[in-house]
Amino acid sequence: MIIPNSTASSGELFKSKKVRLISFVALFFVLAGSIFLSIYLFQNPPLRKQKSIAVLPFKNLSENEENRYFADGVVEDILDRLTKIGELKVVSRTSVEQFRESKESAPEIGKKLGVNYLLEGSVQRHEGKVRITIQLIDAKNDRHILSEKIDRDMQDIFLMESEIAKLIADKLQAAISPEEKQMIEKVHTHNSAAYDYYLMGRYYWNNRSLESINKSQEFFEKAIKADSTYALAYAGLADAYYSQTRFSETPVEGYNKAVNLANKALKLDANLPEGYIILGVVYSNGYWQWVESRKYFEKAMNLDSNNVVTLHYYSDLLSNIGEFEASRKYIDRAIEIAPYSAINRILSAYFYYQEQKAEEALQEVLILEELLGDQADHQGELFVCYLYAGDTVSALQMMKKYFETSPDYSEFKAYANQILPVYNAYGLSGLYKMMYKNPPGYWYAVNMDSLNTAMNFLDEAYKNRSPRLAHMLLDRQYEKLHDNPRFMEIVEKTHLTPYYSLRYKK
Template identity: 45%
Template sequence: MNEGQTVESNPVQSVCAQCGLQLSSSGDRETVCVNCLLHTALGDEKLEQPTRPYRFDQYELITADDGTPVELGRGAMGVTYKALDTNLHCEVALKVIHPRYLADESSRARFLSEARAAAQLRHRNIASVFHLGSERGEYFYAMELIEGETLEEQVRRKGPIDCVTALDITVQITRALIAAGDRKFVHRDLKPSNVMLCSEADGAIVAKLIDFGLVRTVCDRSASGVSVRTGFIGTPHFASPEQFAGQTTDARSDIYSLGVTLWFMLTARLPFDGTREEIQRQQLSGVLPVHQLKRIPQAVIDLIKSILNVDSAKRPQSPATLKEQLHKCIAVADTAKQKHRRRFAYSALAAAVIITSILAASYFLQRKFISSATSEVVPEKSIAVLPFQNMSGDPDNAYFANGIQDEILTRLSKISDLKVIARTSVQHYQSKPENLPAIGKQLGVAYFLEGSVQKRADAVRVNVQLIKAANDSHLWADTFDRKLTDIFAVETEIAKTVADTLQAKLTGSEEQAIAAKPTENPEAHELYLKGRFFWNKRTNSDLKTAIQYFNQAIEKDPGYALAYAGLADAYAILTAYAAAPVSESLPRAELAAKKALELDDSLAEAHTSLGLLLFYNLDFQGSTKEFERAIALDPNYATAHHWYGLGPLRCIGNFDKAIAELNRALQLDPLSLIINADLGVGLMTARRYDEAIVQLRKTVEMDPYFYYAHLHLGKALQLNGQVAEAMTEYKKAAALNDDSLVLGLLAQGYAKLGQRDEALKTLEQLQQTATRRYVWNYTFALVHIALGQNDKAIEYLERDYRDHADYELALIKVDPMLDPLRGDPRFEALVSKVFAPK
């Protein structure tokens, strides 16, 4: 496409005889009409004819009110539209190859093989493909339109599926795999978003397998004796180990993916998560987070374990075998369900008998009953604000629903008479979970606030319901239809009504705090909400996106204190996520936090960020002041309690108060992994090793893949004299995360076990690592202590102080790992320097 070949130096001005528009007057040897060329491209040979609607052969894309085609799905290979078959007058799903692959022969071939494979499979549990066509060089195929939703959408919307139903869906997909196997096909991309669920007239759920985009024929090894290797192809969370390894796959690979899908149905979670490499590492470790499968019959757990075996030879060997085993599990699960129902009926009856007895029984018996019951009672004035449902129809508006939930939660948390559960502990629940009483117990709250948000242009509708956890009864519900500019007033009204209903006492300043209107500029507010949305995701790139949004919010409203506080938070934790060097992010965080407080001194978040920054600067007094102020402003802010306890209180050796603060943080955010682990860390620093080990083991049980918990469990075990057990934990941590501190702990562990050669080898590895990336001086210090080279260890710590590089130095006074250095004058001098008034 080089116009340069047809340049003419003298421009000609004339009009096209065909359409009357000006001809292209230069750059062409012979004049051409761009308009006519465009219409030729559109297929409008007679210009007076109106342009055709979006159309592929006899299929006309159905459009929404705004005229855009209705998309049913978008995948790597193509876009699926809702379309009308103009011959048969029925609706179909039309998959059209993605434009970017039009010129790519191999992708086109893949698209065709997908359509042809699916067309060969006529089965109740497979979406039928009945037409493959091409028009204007673009390929498409038509398939049955399934009115329903994907398995993924259903689980995300309603939470886990009950065991018997989940097994039944799995059986149906197994049938589809049997049919595919008869044709020697392997699906290779089996996952919840490729399973459609629809209801039949009698209410029965039918599962249909869709998207054969990665299908391939099984290599007939007996004939060729050769196994064909391919690069990784598939979706990492659901891919089998052999897919990751790029090996030949057969039905057992699909069986593995089906196992992960079954796990997702039962738990609404994934057994393996993270980057592709992390997932692969977790798979290969052979450790499954079976604690997620609570209340699932053992027989089902055993089957899942065998399906998810790393070794394909140890899985059910064919879909037919799997189907048989699933049927056995259904029988077991069904019996368990019946028993549970009966037990529930008996319990209800027993409860009635007990209540009657209590009414009739002696005072003594009444006292005894009440006292045992109250030992489990949660505070009456306690609430969890569940994630708000985004009803806008546009997933991009999720940030807005999240933001409203977050702001109501923040307003409520300012009320000291109320216990409000932190966001991180509620966020993985659904908007409307089914088992509220159980969740209430788990979180330690008496009430829930549920809600949904619908945003259209500049108007917003917020629905809320206040629910009593114990019996799932509704106390209050309301709908607010307002302009976007009035959103803060709605949030205030909801927070006030909740407080009134729960009879929480509000001080004057608390009333003011929950009625705050942080900005007059709705655009700035939306940008702020987007910033918080990404901040909560906590990955390097999301934190950087959050920073961009906060900055944009500040541009719109330079007086928006909360946006500065968001910026400070994002920069403050950027270092922790290794997205920026300390020297770069911390000064920016400090600047933003100070600016936020200059604009509004009552922001608990900004005081908390500043507290953390001062702590990093070894200013323990200043840090304490900021954390205390934050807690006074927002007594329910778990992060303030957490960082205060783990930071200055622990480092100055005020362990009782530190642990009390960490416990308070845990009450407010009971499911937070980091707070659970850090309570263990606090106990360890206080040299309460047995308790620390119990707490850290509990955290590991919550999530066996949380490397941080393994690392500190290892330290606690080592300090308790269990060095061999500690090494096991260090190795687990090393398998989960490539952290240089873990390498250092391993090196010093080898030294402690008397394996000096191994220790030196690992130290060398650590030194190699330091040539590629930053390694804490503290890490080297630990290794040299274990090798008996205290002088060298102190040198590293002194360097640390000089460079002001790690925050571990703040622990110098209390860290049990540094005990061998105590009493050395150089070390003591360093301690004094660290604790000198700032």
């Protein structure tokens, strides 16, 4: 039997110690690496939460207070570039406007807007130079994760805006495709004066009154005069002409001008979603060419699927042609991007009403009332929306408040306390007859059972190509006219017959 040597040589002992030393060093580096990684991840946690962001109104630090339009325009352009990034959910400008002077904390604002990140900043312009300061905030933890100060010449404003968009995407680890990168870096004009006029035009257009829309038209025209190749300015002017039709009894001229200008814009830039949006709206609401309208909206959606205006109007078109499921999908998307937009909530409540979903319509109206508060100029809309939801009592309460507070209805203030008694005795028809000797419009004529008068209003709306005509024909509250041959003739002349049949299963 062989007995192993119980004593090791000095060489073997040296090898053993060397192995232990190497093992110790390796273990040290593993532990040190783990500690370093833990500290790094604590300070720079991976962004696993949804990449959702709201851009708050930037402060105007320019000496001239009137430069607010410039700061607002910069924000709108940064927003537009961010919406081109598919991995980001970006809340619209209209929803963040209410936080312009807000004292609420970042977590509170983030929760209300449904986003994880906020971008705040300031703009200062002086003697051809621009400084934009930004802070990207983790809204939940109220922690700044990016702070930058960018100085450029005014002529490089577009480079600044695209640089900011890319900085945010990089910080939020949002991948940018080559196509998205091209859209983000797009420069619409190299003429700083034209850009300035364009921003002023958008500033006035966003106020939405007839006076402000007319003012916006002046500035869009100045932008085009400064740069005749500025496609976005042509689209802005087209938008102004279409918006004016809402206040006109003879809108056809406005439709035609809007279409011509939109086509000019697209001739200069075939990838401009704003041009296709205008064409989609006019071909739907003005020309009643539903198939063509859809093609234009689909082009706009392919170029920018996060554009709230496209989502709003496209959902309305789909509702008109009876595609309720698709319509709901797009209006819900519009509300997700612009949760504080009253106009989208109103349209959503209308859609639920058309689908005979009273409970869902009521929930939408309750949100809408919370958004609008006591704003007298919206109480009439709330009244109609409560009727959509089948909540007549709340509708009448809103009518009473409207009569008591709205300057537009001051002549009916004396009727405020008679609303409920008259309704209980004679219904809605009795209410309207108390208010008017003759129906002042189509809606009132139908509800006052003056159906021949209602048809006269409808004939006039068809003759003048009213942008509201499709709703006047398809709205369920006008079903009592459906057996009238004159009514069905207009349905046919507006090319709505197949969609009307789909909606009413006739």
